[in-house]
Amino acid sequence: MKSEIIFVIGGCRSGKSSFALDQADQMDGNDKYFIATSVPADPEMEKRVEIHQQQRGKAWHTIEEPVLIYESIDRYGKDADVILVDCLTLWVSNLLMQSCDHDHILGNVDRLVHSLDQCACPVFLVSNEVGTGIVPENQLARCFRDFAGLVNQRIARAADRVVTTIAGIPVQIKPEVRPA
Numbered sequence: 812m813k814s815e816i817i818f819v820i821g822g823c824r825s826g827k828s829s830f831a832l833d834q835a836d837q838m839d840g841n842d843k844y845f846i847a848t849s850v851p852a853d854p855e856m857e858k859r860v861e862i863h864q865q866q867r868g869k870a871w872h873t874i875e876e877p878v879l880i881y882e883s884i885d886r887y888g889k890d891a892d893v894i895l896v897d898c899l900t901l902w903v904s905n906l907l908m909q910s911c912d913h914d915h916i917l918g919n920v921d922r923l924v925h926s927l928d929q930c931a932c933p934v935f936l937v938s939n940e941v942g943t944g945i946v947p948e949n950q951l952a953r954c955f956r957d958f959a960g961l962v963n964q965r966i967a968r969a970a971d972r973v974v975t976t977i978a979g980i981p982v983q984i985k986p987e988v989r990p991a
Contacts, residue, residue: 816933819936820940835895839892848877941955971986
């Protein structure tokens with residue numbers, strides 16, 4: 812039976828990761844999995860990872876998976892109480908390091924959506940909104956921006972709920988909240 816998919820998107824430092832973690836922490840059960848897509852390449856990024864780990868606390872099992880996140884969801888989603896994936900933007904970057912091929916990137920997105928459809932527990936997915944800035948000057952940066960946008964659109968369509976965060980304030984955008 813398919814469980815709820817919650818997509819949390821926002822700009823850098825908008826509060827999206829904190830919101831997703833807070834919501835996931837409120838889920839019943841003690842079998843919680845955090846799928847980290849980050850590959851720390853410098854001391855500053857290592858420090859960020861350490862801070863995130865401390866914020867999660869010992870209740871979370873951390874799975875470091877930069878590319879095959881759908882395999883981790885398949886493996887742990889059968890028995891977990893909740894899964895949190897942070898973040899899809901770094902996942903896109905990791906995929907681009909393998910190949911800038913359109914079919915490669917979107918094939919991985921299709922595999923992710925299939926895993927989400929089969930998952931038995933709630934899944935939170937966190938991503939950056941990167942399309943509101945200027946057009947990047949180089950091809951790789953434009954490729955990244957375009958793929959991040961396509962991935963975000965595909966995950967938003969597959970999600971049951973989409974929440975955007977702006978200046979630390981979460982705003983649910985799917986399903987639409989209509990005035991009474």
